[in-house]
Amino acid sequence: MKETFICKLEKHNIYYLNNSNFGFYILVPYKEYNETNITIRLKSNYEMYDLNKNSLSDVEKELTNYYKHIDNYNITLILPVLFDDMLDRIRTVNDMNLYHKMDAYLSEMFNNAYAFLTKNNIKVNSNIYFISNDSFNSFTNWYVSRYNNRIEYKTVLDLVKENGSYHSYNVVETPNMNFVVGKENEPKIEKTFEVEVETFENMVKNMEKAEKNNTANAGFVSYILLGIITFIVSIIILYAFIK
DSSP, X not given: OEEEEEEEOSSEEEEEEXXXXXXXXXXXXXXXXXXXXXXXXXXXXGGGGOTTTSOHHHHHHHHHHHHGGGTTSOOEEEEEEETXXXXXXXXXXXXXXXXXXXXXXXHHHHHXXXXXXXXXXXXXXXXXXXXOOGGGHHHHHHHHHHTTTTEEEOOHHHHHHTSGGGOXXXXXOOSSSOOOOOOOSXXXXXXXXXXXXXXXXXXXXXXXXXXXXXXXXXXXXHHHHHHHHHHXXXXXXXXXXXX
């Protein structure tokens, strides 16, 4: 595949890999992270990222605005661009022939992403994560169910919790691309990426606010208990003195 460097973020580089059938953008860590998981999300506005239809500067702006929200986290996200309207067709038509063709495209993408990451000295962990997009639910539910022991749904919140103190990768070493070990439960419909990022930021703020309130409430309760204990002891002493 042809490999094109697009731009650099604070902790990741954005690359574009393509052949005659499809291309995909991939967020490649170059700072802090030397191992990662492959994550993918299908986008209904993929044409905005198509270099055959848009200028490089416009595409770079779109990618930067999208990827900057996860630059601080170890999320190696793939955004596919297909040149035969496959993404539009699987979004609107439930056709097994289309699904199997898309399955073949995804397998090729994952293999090329794996090879590209390892070539850049990034260790690829065992799981492949699929971030759901409501526009593609019919296909993604079929796809994740088809490979439910290899590929699993994740939300962005799940992925960011696996960073830092939340780090909890399930690493399984195998010699080839059939290295994914996922959960076997039924796939769930997840929120969109944009909503999840906003939700995560709000969640952090709410957690911090709740911790402050809990601390304040704990201190207030402590003073009440101390007052009650003091009152009871005073009554006992007074009663004993009167007797």
